Amino acid sequence: MSDKKLVKIDRTDRRILEELQHHGELTNQQLSERVGLSPSPCSRRVRALEDAGIILRRVTVLDHKQLGLSxxxxxxxxxxxxxxxxxxxxxxxxxxxxxxxxxxxxxxxxxxxxxxxxxxxxxxxxxxxxxxxxxxxxxxxxxxxxxxxxxxxxxxxxxxxx
Amino acid sequence: MSDKKLVKIDRTDRRILEELQHHGELTNQQLSERVGLSPSPCSRRVRALEDAGIILRRVTVLDHKQLGLSxxxxxxxxxxxxxxxxxxxxxxxxxxxxxxxxxxxxxxxxxxxxxxxxxxxxxxxxxxxxxxxxxxxxxxxxxxxxxxxxxxxxxxxxxxxx
DNA sequence: CAGGCGGCGCAATGTGCTTGCTTTTTTGCA
DNA sequence: TGCAAAAAAGCAAGCACATTGCGCCGCCTG
Incomplete structure (x- = not known):
């Protein structure tokens, strides 16, 4: 496998994932204040979650109706x-x-x-x-x-x- | 309805949406060079697509296996x-x-x-x-x-x- | 053919991200 | 229970990126 490092997911990671699941558009400092952290450790945690493969990808969801896909x-x-x-x-x-x-x-x-x-x-x-x-x-x-x-x-x- | 403005989707918008659907993590300037545009009009187009409601939301996809959701x-x-x-x-x-x-x-x-x-x-x-x-x-x-x-x-x- | 409109690119400004370092907190062991 | 080591948080500076105003060009229209 290619999963480099494994992360033990504590309460803070869980809150980060919960926020990002629904709001992928959040900036790091918006995210950091939502989870009660300062920007730098928040950014480090997110990158660790990405490196561990827990965060798979970021996607953009489009409105099928407006695109004529009814x-x-x-x-x-x-x-x-x-x-x-x-x-x-x-x-x-x-x-x-x-x-x-x-x-x-x-x-x-x-x-x-x-x-x-x-x-x-x-x-x-x-x-x-x-x-x-x-x-x-x-x-x-x-x-x-x-x-x-x-x-x-x-x-x-x-x-x-x- | 609350859809403020409507956008006619040309070939460039289509390429933008195609990229963002799969790669929501792209920075604006990465996106701009992929669709063959300079950063500023690319950013403006993305915001127009958001305002029109064609871009609904950004989300983060997690690995269910690693989270013990098998x-x-x-x-x-x-x-x-x-x-x-x-x-x-x-x-x-x-x-x-x-x-x-x-x-x-x-x-x-x-x-x-x-x-x-x-x-x-x-x-x-x-x-x-x-x-x-x-x-x-x-x-x-x-x-x-x-x-x-x-x-x-x-x-x-x-x-x-x- | 001239006028106007819309979209693109450039440059400057401001915002947010990142990295090194110090401080604080937590954990493990005696 | 207390001490020491390790890990994580916070701070500040440097840097990359996004954004906005402006001038230019192409296109459509009258």
Whole structure:
């Protein structure tokens, strides 16, 4: 592995992570006063968390509605044969589709993969299914649901267990 | 609505959004040279995108494995009665559970809600189901799947349609 | 073809980040 | 319980970066 150094996460680190999870736009000194620290040790802690790989990356979340991407679909996909070749081929193909936000190999007899897909509208979704999903070797069953309302849409992890 | 100003998104804005979606840690001048601009107009464009609400927020993504959160579950939930009161009660309860990363009201006869939940292990998942999900009035059917592998786990939108 | 508008680049200013050093607090052991 | 060592916090200076005003250029319009 490439994780250089490991950090024991105390109460202060937990507060830092809690803030950064939701507010990645905070400056270091804004963050430092929220967690009750002066800027320098706060900055050092954040860098330690990055070096340890606990902070994976910073991202910017965009408004799909304003970008004309109104349709979000949840797709459950079953495979005909459960071989590593089938799975490998499926995953490497799916990884090239920008419409796919999430793709998980999951347990259960009904489905092998769960996908979250974002497209402009139904026409594009139809085209996506026909041209990209059903074309992949081994895809046997496809079940689509569509998002009516986003009650919660977050990337935050529950830090209460630490 | 409170969206102050609207921005027509040209090729440069698209490149900015594409970079920021994946690399929210970029400094403005790093971003500016990636999109082929000088720092000042780049900064102005980013702020315009923020003011327009196209850039919703910046977040920090953490490594769930290193934080001892090894289990991710996909839960499909059905409601006994499809009334606004039932839905409202369910949603306001679910919104208070930090383990729930995503909660969508979805189409389909099999389920009404799809949840993505993060917990340390199976014991905690069991407790979560018993103490938090099945306690909610109106929950009739619960189907759990568990994530075996994260093939794609992103927040990036497909900007190729613009 | 002339006028106006909008976006880009440059330079200066101000803000925030970073690094070395000192002080304080915590931890471990007698 | 007290002392010593180590780790973390705070301070100040140097530096990098973001921001703002201004002049210039290209484009669109009348």
């Amino acid at each position: 349709l979000t679909a949840i797709i459950l996909i079953g495979m005909d044969r459960h071989t590593p070749e089938r799975f490998g081929a499926f995953e490497s193909r799916v990884a090239t589709y920008p419409e796919v936000q999430e793709c998980y190999l999951i347990t259960g007899q009904d489905a092998d993969y769960m996908l979250k897909v974002v497209v402009p509208d139904m026409d594009h979704y139809h085209a996506f299914l026909l041209n990209k999903i059903t074309r992949i070797q081994g895809v046997s069953g496809v079940h689509s649901s569509f998002v009516l309302r986003r009650v919660i849409d977050s990337t935050a992890l529950p830090l209460g267990y630490l | 289990l991710t579950a996909i839960i499909l939930i059905g409601m006994d009665r499809h009334t606004p009161e039932r839905f409202g009660a369910f949603e306001s309860r679910v919104a208070t559970y930090p383990e729930v990363q995503e909660c969508y009201l979805i189409t389909g006869q099999d389920a009404d809600y799809m949840l993505k939940v993060v917990v340390p292990d199976m014991d905690h998942y069991h407790a979560f189901l018993l103490n938090k999900i099945t306690r909610i009035q109106g929950v009739s059917g619960v189907h759990s799947s568990f994530v075996l592998r994260r093939v794609i786990d992103s927040t990036a939108l497909p900007l190729g349609y613009l």
